[in-house]
Amino acid sequence: MKSKKEKIVDTAIKLFAEQGFHNTSISKVAEVAGVSKGLMYNYFESKDELFKHIFDLGAEKLTENFDPNRDGVLTKEELIYYLHDIFYKMQKDREYWILFFTVVMQPGIREIVLDRTHEIIAHMMEELTAYFTEKGCEEPEAQTRYFISVMDGVGMHYLLDPEGFPIKKVVQKIIKEFV
Structure with a gap:
């Protein structure tokens, strides 16, 4: 209950x-x-505090298995695990993720959690950029932004059409391209 x-x-x-x-x-x-x-x-x-709490729940789900050992270094194996984990979470709790993303995208809402968003994104971007640097990417910052954009797009399309979207095949393509 x-x-x-x-x-x-x-x-x-x-x-x-x-x-x-x-x-x-x-x-x-x-x-x-x-x-x-x-x-x-x-x-x-306040209502803003309630929204911040909702945002933090989503941020926790989004980041809990990114660099799971919390050593500040993202490995190939950790990135693969994260990719499978995040899309599994979307599959398992699809309604939550649809509602969460719908709310976050509403005008004037992002400002309520802007500092928290930057904190979360900065940490992930830092580790991803270091990962792509270690891999020898010429432009690791651009590769990081591209990776995040691909993840956002795949997540949105999957949430919109879970039955028709070949998520397992798409995750394998992401792994092939980025890992």
């Missing part, structure tokens, strides 16, 4: 995605989640 906090978070993700962040009030989240507005404020001091 889900805790009250988990129910609030799940409800907020759904409402933010369906109605937009700015059109969803804390009162509406509380009502749909079946909790009092006061209880909402026990967990989250």
